[in-house]
Amino acid sequence: MSIEIIKDKCIGCGRCFKVCPGTLISLGSDGKAEIKRPERCWGCTSCLKECPVQAIEMFLGEDIGGLGGRLTVCREQHLLHWKVRLPDGKETTITVDSRNSNKY
Amino acid sequence: MNLEIKRIETDFLIIGGGAAGCYAALTFCRESDENVLIIEKADIVRSGCLAAGVNAINAYIAPGRTAQDYVDYAKADADGIVRGDLLLTMSERLNKTVKEIEKLGLTILKDKKGDYVTRGNRNIKINGENIKPIIARAVLEEPRVTVLNRVNAFEYIIDGNRIAGVYAFGVDHNVLYVISAKAVLCATGGAAGLYKPNHPSFSAHKMWYPPFNTGAGYAMGILAGAEMTTFEMRFIALRCKDTIAPTGTIAQGVGAKQINALGEVYEHKYGLTTSQRLHGTVVENLEGRGPCYLKTVGISKQQDEDLQKAYLNMAPSQTLRWIESGKTPSVENVEIEGTEPYIVGGxxxxxxxxxxxRETTIKGLFAAGDVAGGCPQKYVSGAFAEGEIAAKASLKYIYDRRIEIDEGDIDKRKKQLEGFLNRTDSAYTVDQLECSMQDIMDKYAGGISMHYRYSDKSLKTANEKIIELEEKAKTLSARDMQELVYVFELLERLTVCKSVIAHLAARKETRWNSFAEHTDYPTKSNEWVKYINSRLENGEIRIIYRSIVEEGNIYEH
Structure with missing residues (x-):
C-alpha cells in the first residue's frame, strides 16, 4: 500500500512531512509535497489525516491485488469522513466518530 | 560533507518517543523536578506502533480477573519461557495506565453503569485512531520535556559499565549529537525487516508493525555488551492476506473461526496459543488443505459495517480492500497468512x-516496551506500564555526578559518519544489501519460504553469509543524512540477525512450532525450560543459560 500526492491540490503546507513516521515525504522543487520512496510507505494514513485539502490518496499496490480504489479522509472536528473512490467513479463514504468506540 | 557537533546535557534521556517512551516521560515529570529529553527518529505525533491507531486495549484485567490471571495466560502462551516477575509487575499496572490515557482524551466504550465494556477477559474496546496524537500532545505540554524530532541514535556512550549518554545524528540536518545523561531509557521498538516479507517488491511494508523499527535499541545494546534474552522466540503474526491487517478484531469481534479450504474448523487440532494458531495454518497449507480463512460469511449486515469501521481505526488498507473488491466480510471469508518473522518484545x-x-545489565540504562525482553503480550498498555516502572526506577541515578565524555571518542564517531557521507565509490546500495540479508534469513534462518524451519547446518550458512554482508555494508556510501539513516538501519539489522541466528542455534529443541522450529530437534524437552541469553564478548556472541524467574520474586543483576 502506498500514497499518491495530487499536485494540483497540494498547497505545500508541510504538515504531511512532519508526521510521516518514515520521513518519506519532502518538499519538491515546485513547492509541493512529494513522496520520495513510495515503496517504503506502510499505509498508516497519518499524512492523509493531516492534509487540510485532501491532496493525499492511499491505494493498494497491484502486487497485493489492488484494484485502483483511492482512499481519502476528511476531518471535521470529532468526525473522520473516509471516502473510497473506485476507478469507475463510484464513491463510498464511511464516517467514524472519535467520541464513539469501535463496536469490536 | 562536514558534520557539526552539538552537545546536549539532560537528566533523563529517552530514546524513542513511542508508547513506552512517551508514557515514561509523563511519569518522570510527575515524580521528579529534573529534565527529560526525548530523541525520536520521526516525529512523536505519529511515530511508533500507534501511528494508524489501535482498535482495542489488548492487555487489561477485566472485572473478576486478577493480574495473576494475565501472568498465567502469557506464561502458557509462551510455554513457560517468560519472566514471572516482569509479567506480574506489568499486569498490576495495566488498568491504571489505561485510566491515565482516558484522562488525556482516549475514548473507551462504557456500559450504562459507566464501566468499561470488555471483550473477553483481557480486552477493552476503544476508539484508538488518535491515541498517539493524544499522548504526544500531553508530552509536548510538559514544560520540563524537550523533544528532538528527526534525530537518530546509533551508539551508547559507556563509561566502565555505566551509561553516560548516546551518540545520535540528524535525519535531515548535518549534525552529530553528543548527548550526556544521568539515566537513559531505551524505548526504540522491535526489529522489522530482518526476513524477506510476504510481498518483497512494491508492498513490502505494511500497516501492522512499523517497518521503521529496525532494531536500533537491540543493536546498540548488543554492541555495548548488554545481556540479551530469548531472541529465538520470534514473532510471526497471523494476518489478513496481502494487507497484513490484524485478525483479532474479526476473530474476537464476530467470533470467526479459522477454517481450511474444505470449510473445516482446524484451530482445535493444533492448540490455541499464538504460535499454534499460526503453525496450524502452515500445516493445513502444506498438507493440501489450504488456503485458510476466517469464517465471516453469514455475519449480519450490521456486523459487516462495524468491521469496516473498526479497521479504519487501525488498518485502513483492509477496509479499502473490502470496499474496492466489493467482497466485504459477510460476502467472502477473509483469507489469512503468516507474516515473516519479527523480533518484538511486546x-x-x-x-x-x-x-x-527494567534496568539492563548496563548501569543506568533502562528498557521498556518492545525492546525489553522476558515480558511478552504487553501490547500498548504493557508498554505504558514498563515506561512507568523504568521512569520511576531511573530516579536513583538522577542526582549522580555527570560523566565526562572523551573528546577523542567524539572525533572518532564524527570520522565514522563522515566516512559514509564522503565515500562515492561504493560497489553496493543499501537496498541491494537489505534484499540480500532478507533472502539469507528467509532461506537459512527459517523464513516464510522454508515454512519457518531451520537446522544447525542452515543456521551456520546464515551466519557466514550475514558476516560477509556486514563487511560489504561497511563500504556503503550515503549521499545525505537520510541515506546515512538507511545505512545504519541495515547495520543494526545485521547485528540483530547474528544474535537471532545464535539464539535459534542455542535452543536445541522445538518448544514453539513456527516461532522457533528446529528440524534437528523437532520436539520439546524439560531440560530446556530455561532462558537463553547472550552477550557480546570480544566480538563473539557468548550464550548464557539462566534459570526461570517466577513472579513474586525481585530480580536484580
Missing amino acids: HTASGYWVSTD
Missing part, C-alpha cells in the same frame, strides 16, 4: 535482559 519475550525495575 508480543514475544525477545529483548534486553532486565531487572524487575
Whole structure:
C-alpha cells in the first residue's frame, strides 16, 4: 500500500512531512509535497489525516491485488469522513466518530 | 560533507518517543523536578506502533480477573519461557495506565453503569485512531520535556559499565549529537525487516508493525555488551492476506473461526496459543488443505459495517480492500497468512535482559516496551506500564555526578559518519544489501519460504553469509543524512540477525512450532525450560543459560 500526492491540490503546507513516521515525504522543487520512496510507505494514513485539502490518496499496490480504489479522509472536528473512490467513479463514504468506540 | 557537533546535557534521556517512551516521560515529570529529553527518529505525533491507531486495549484485567490471571495466560502462551516477575509487575499496572490515557482524551466504550465494556477477559474496546496524537500532545505540554524530532541514535556512550549518554545524528540536518545523561531509557521498538516479507517488491511494508523499527535499541545494546534474552522466540503474526491487517478484531469481534479450504474448523487440532494458531495454518497449507480463512460469511449486515469501521481505526488498507473488491466480510471469508518473522518484545519475550525495575545489565540504562525482553503480550498498555516502572526506577541515578565524555571518542564517531557521507565509490546500495540479508534469513534462518524451519547446518550458512554482508555494508556510501539513516538501519539489522541466528542455534529443541522450529530437534524437552541469553564478548556472541524467574520474586543483576 502506498500514497499518491495530487499536485494540483497540494498547497505545500508541510504538515504531511512532519508526521510521516518514515520521513518519506519532502518538499519538491515546485513547492509541493512529494513522496520520495513510495515503496517504503506502510499505509498508516497519518499524512492523509493531516492534509487540510485532501491532496493525499492511499491505494493498494497491484502486487497485493489492488484494484485502483483511492482512499481519502476528511476531518471535521470529532468526525473522520473516509471516502473510497473506485476507478469507475463510484464513491463510498464511511464516517467514524472519535467520541464513539469501535463496536469490536 | 562536514558534520557539526552539538552537545546536549539532560537528566533523563529517552530514546524513542513511542508508547513506552512517551508514557515514561509523563511519569518522570510527575515524580521528579529534573529534565527529560526525548530523541525520536520521526516525529512523536505519529511515530511508533500507534501511528494508524489501535482498535482495542489488548492487555487489561477485566472485572473478576486478577493480574495473576494475565501472568498465567502469557506464561502458557509462551510455554513457560517468560519472566514471572516482569509479567506480574506489568499486569498490576495495566488498568491504571489505561485510566491515565482516558484522562488525556482516549475514548473507551462504557456500559450504562459507566464501566468499561470488555471483550473477553483481557480486552477493552476503544476508539484508538488518535491515541498517539493524544499522548504526544500531553508530552509536548510538559514544560520540563524537550523533544528532538528527526534525530537518530546509533551508539551508547559507556563509561566502565555505566551509561553516560548516546551518540545520535540528524535525519535531515548535518549534525552529530553528543548527548550526556544521568539515566537513559531505551524505548526504540522491535526489529522489522530482518526476513524477506510476504510481498518483497512494491508492498513490502505494511500497516501492522512499523517497518521503521529496525532494531536500533537491540543493536546498540548488543554492541555495548548488554545481556540479551530469548531472541529465538520470534514473532510471526497471523494476518489478513496481502494487507497484513490484524485478525483479532474479526476473530474476537464476530467470533470467526479459522477454517481450511474444505470449510473445516482446524484451530482445535493444533492448540490455541499464538504460535499454534499460526503453525496450524502452515500445516493445513502444506498438507493440501489450504488456503485458510476466517469464517465471516453469514455475519449480519450490521456486523459487516462495524468491521469496516473498526479497521479504519487501525488498518485502513483492509477496509479499502473490502470496499474496492466489493467482497466485504459477510460476502467472502477473509483469507489469512503468516507474516515473516519479527523480533518484538511486546508480543514475544525477545529483548534486553532486565531487572524487575527494567534496568539492563548496563548501569543506568533502562528498557521498556518492545525492546525489553522476558515480558511478552504487553501490547500498548504493557508498554505504558514498563515506561512507568523504568521512569520511576531511573530516579536513583538522577542526582549522580555527570560523566565526562572523551573528546577523542567524539572525533572518532564524527570520522565514522563522515566516512559514509564522503565515500562515492561504493560497489553496493543499501537496498541491494537489505534484499540480500532478507533472502539469507528467509532461506537459512527459517523464513516464510522454508515454512519457518531451520537446522544447525542452515543456521551456520546464515551466519557466514550475514558476516560477509556486514563487511560489504561497511563500504556503503550515503549521499545525505537520510541515506546515512538507511545505512545504519541495515547495520543494526545485521547485528540483530547474528544474535537471532545464535539464539535459534542455542535452543536445541522445538518448544514453539513456527516461532522457533528446529528440524534437528523437532520436539520439546524439560531440560530446556530455561532462558537463553547472550552477550557480546570480544566480538563473539557468548550464550548464557539462566534459570526461570517466577513472579513474586525481585530480580536484580
